[in-house]
Structure formats: structure tokens, C-alpha cells
Amino acid sequence: MSDWRAEDGALSVILPTLNEEENIIPMLDAVLSLYPRARIIVVDDSSTDGTQEKVLAYSRSNPRVSLIERDPGDKGLTASIMDGLVMTETPYFAVLDADFQHPPEAIGDLIDEIEKGNDLVVGVRNDRRKLPFARKISSWGAHRMASAYLRFKGQPGSKDTMSGFFSGRTDVCRKTILEHFGKFERQGFKALFDLLKFAPRDLKVSEVGFEFGERRGGTSKLNSKTVLSIMNQCGIVGKGLAIATSFFLLSMLGRFVTAFILGLFTTLLFLTMTGQPWRNIEVFPMILSFLLAIGYVVISNEFLSGKRRGNGLIRGIKIVFTAFTGFLINLGLFYAIATELPEFQIMPMFLGFGIAASYDTLGCIMHSD
Numbered sequence: 001m002s003d004w005r006a007e008d009g010a011l012s013v014i015l016p017t018l019n020e021e022e023n024i025i026p027m028l029d030a031v032l033s034l035y036p037r038a039r040i041i042v043v044d045d046s047s048t049d050g051t052q053e054k055v056l057a058y059s060r061s062n063p064r065v066s067l068i069e070r071d072p073g074d075k076g077l078t079a080s081i082m083d084g085l086v087m088t089e090t091p092y093f094a095v096l097d098a099d100f101q102h103p104p105e106a107i108g109d110l111i112d113e114i115e116k117g118n119d120l121v122v123g124v125r126n127d128r129r130k131l132p133f134a135r136k137i138s139s140w141g142a143h144r145m146a147s148a149y150l151r152f153k154g155q156p157g158s159k160d161t162m163s164g165f166f167s168g169r170t171d172v173c174r175k176t177i178l179e180h181f182g183k184f185e186r187q188g189f190k191a192l193f194d195l196l197k198f199a200p201r202d203l204k205v206s207e208v209g210f211e212f213g214e215r216r217g218g219t220s221k222l223n224s225k226t227v228l229s230i231m232n233q234c235g236i237v238g239k240g241l242a243i244a245t246s247f248f249l250l251s252m253l254g255r256f257v258t259a260f261i262l263g264l265f266t267t268l269l270f271l272t273m274t275g276q277p278w279r280n281i282e283v284f285p286m287i288l289s290f291l292l293a294i295g296y297v298v299i300s301n302e303f304l305s306g307k308r309r310g311n312g313l314i315r316g317i318k319i320v321f322t323a324f325t326g327f328l329i330n331l332g333l334f335y336a337i338a339t340e341l342p343e344f345q346i347m348p349m350f351l352g353f354g355i356a357a358s359y360d361t362l363g364c365i366m367h368s369d
């Protein structure tokens with residue numbers, strides 16, 4: 001193709017949407033002013049705000065824009081992208097979020113890479129520092145795991161397997177989708193990872209860096225279920241890890257049990273390491289005080305700092321407050337029940353309890369973000 005920008009019918013931009021009424025019209029305007037010859041396919045999953053009405057009204061006066069209204073019983077970001085790709089009639093496509101986190105200006109860079117002979121071009125996020133803490137670790141963990149899985153399977157990989165911004169040759173990607181239709185994680189968030197998993201091994205993949213922006217309006221739809229669904233995509237090992245993570249890290253009971261064992265075990269370890277002569281007799285009060293104090297931390301975290309309760313500093317203060325009062329309860333109970341007053345136990349208990357409280361806080365934040 002000589003110049004895709006000047007050619008009619010070279011590029012389709014696929015925009016998956018779920019309640020994006022604040023962003024969709026500015027996004028359509030932005031894409032069309034940058035690439036006036038492109039077509040746009042909005043794939044909407046029964047948004048309950050005005051997204052669909054807005055797109056329909058827009059498409060009436062602008063035939064380059066079309067709307068796919070998906071079956072409400074088959075919701076899913078990956079399923080939406082698959083549908084968009086199956087409906088694409090142009091040789092090139094680009095998928096990007098409708099909330100401006102993926103800059104429409106960068107679509108051109110991705111398509112230029114396809115013109116150089118690549119089949120799939122991934123938009124790699126340059127600056128992920130702005131992501132919230134929990135999101136950063138889950139994104140990193142999910143990427144590591146997905147990469148290892150792809151390498152193990154001998155499949156092509158990418159520096160950012162979790163990216164939602166990519167483009168490619170429609171024929172190659174559509175063939176992959178149609179041949180492996182049932183194996184895609186349709187409810188998942190990571191259509192790119194599915195594509196890499198099932199693409200031909202000799203797929204030519206290229207990458208282009210971009211600045212990952214802030215969402216313009218509305219809210220994100222990503223949550224811990226999404227992260228679990230990525231693990232579920234990574235074979236039997238991944239499925240096992242998903243079950244373990246959802247119990248040990250995300251469920252309240254699992255966090256309680258794990259934090260308790262972790263806290264008690266590390267305390268005993270620190271006591272031993274510092275050569276302190278703790279005797280069997282002190283273990284029972286320690287177990288009891290840990291049980292109650294960890295229970296307090298798990299419940300307070302759940303209700304004070306979990307589920308998007310406050311942001312940044314306020315949340316940080318609540319977390320430290322919970323952990324510290326938990327430690328005082330632990331210590332108070334221990335000394336109330338223990339027959340002697342072995343003062344030397346404070347430091348190991350402080351450390352052990354701190355580890356347990358941090359573990360619970362981490363799980364609590366992960367399951368809420």
C-alpha cells in the first residue's frame with residue numbers, strides 16, 4: 001500500500017466501549033481529524049449511559065463510523081475486540097481504549113510499522129509509574145507470567161503483553177481468531193495476549209512506545225477478577241495459581257489464615273535468630289494474641305482501607321493506624337496472658353506482626369483496585 005493515510009479503506013480503528021459517554025464523541029472527533037480516511041468501529045457492551053445513542057447519532061451524519069451493539073449475555077472486552085476484528089473490512093486495524101489513555105496520535109506510528117512488513121504491532125507503555133501501586137504489581141506479575149508462558153510455548157512475545165493498544169494486519173489476526181475462537185478468554189481484558197498465544201509462531205511482531213495517559217472521564221472497569229482471568233489463561237500452572245491467589249490473597253478468610261501463619265512463623269523465626277530463650281510456655285499466649293490481633297487487622301482493613309476507601313495519604317494513614325493498633329492489641333494480649341513478662345520479645349513480635357499486617361494490606365488493596 002503506497003500511503004495508507006491517503007487511501008480510503010486502509011485502516012479501521014476499533015474502539016471497545018462500556019459506559020464511555022463522556023469520552024466517546026471527543027474520541028471519534030480526534031481519530032477522524034487525525035486520520036480522515038479511517039473507519040471507526042465502536043463495539044459497545046450494552047452501556048447504560050448514553051454511549052450507544054451518542055455513537056448512533058454521530059454515525060448518521062458520518063458514515064465512517066459504525067456501531068456494533070453486543071449481546072448483553074456475552075459481555076467481555078476480549079469478546080468485543082474479537083467481534084470488531086471479525087467485522088473489519090480494511091487490511092489494517094488498530095485497537096485502542098476509548099478513554100484517551102492510548103493517544104490517538106500514536107495510531108499512525110503503529111500502522112507505519114505494519115507497512116514495514118510486520119503482522120502485529122504492540123503499543124508499549126513507556127511510563128507506568130502513574131499506575132496505582134496495586135495495579136503496578138498485578139500488571140507486572142501478569143506480564144511476567146504471560147511472557148513466561150509464551151516463551152514456554154514457543155510463541156511470539158512482547159515487552160508489554162498486557163497492553164490494550166495494538167494494531168495489525170486484519171487477515172492474519174482474523175485467521176488466528178477464527179481458528180481458535182473457543183480458546184480465547186472472551187470475558188478477559190487481554191485480547192493481545194490471546195492473539196500472541198494462538199498466532200502462527202513466525203508472526204512478525206514489532207513494538208512502538210507510547211505515553212500511557214490518564215483516563216479523561218468516567219471510571220476504569222478493570223478489577224482483580226480481570227487479573228485472575230489472565231492467570232487462568234496460562235495453562236494448568238496458571239489455573240492453579242489463580243485459585244491459590246484468589247483464596248490466599250483475595251478472600252478475607254484466606255488472608256486471615258495466611259497472615260496469621262506468616263506472622264507467627266516469622267516472629268518465632270526472629271526470636272530464634274536473635275537467640276532469645278523463648279520457651280514452649282510462651283507459644284500459646286503468642287498464638288492467641290496473634291489470632292485475635294490479626295483478626296482485628298483483617299476486618300479493619302477490609303472496612304477501612306479496602307474497596308476504594310479513600311485515596312493516597314488518607315488511605316495510607318488508615319493502613320498504618322490499623323497495623324499499629326493491631327500490634328498494640330497483640331502485645332497487650334500477649335502480656336496479659338503470658339505468665340512472665342519477657343520484654344525481649346517486643347522487637348521480633350513487632351517485625352513478625354508487621355509482615356502479617358503488610359500481607360493483609362497488600363491483599364486487601366489488590367482485591368479492591
Ligand code: GDD
Binds near residue numbers: 018101164215221222
Ligand atoms: N465492549 C466492552 N466491554 N468494552 C469494555 C469493557 C467490556 O466489558 N470493559 C472495558 N471496556 C472498554 C472501556 O470502555 C475502555 O474504552 C477500554 O475498554 C479500557 O477499559 P478501562 O476500564 O479504561 O481499562 P483500564 O484503563 O483499567 O485498562 C487498560 O489498561 C490495561 C493495561 O494496564 C486497558 O487498555 C487494558 O486493555 C490494558 O490491558
Ligand code: MN
Binds near residue numbers: 097
Ligand atoms: Mn482506561
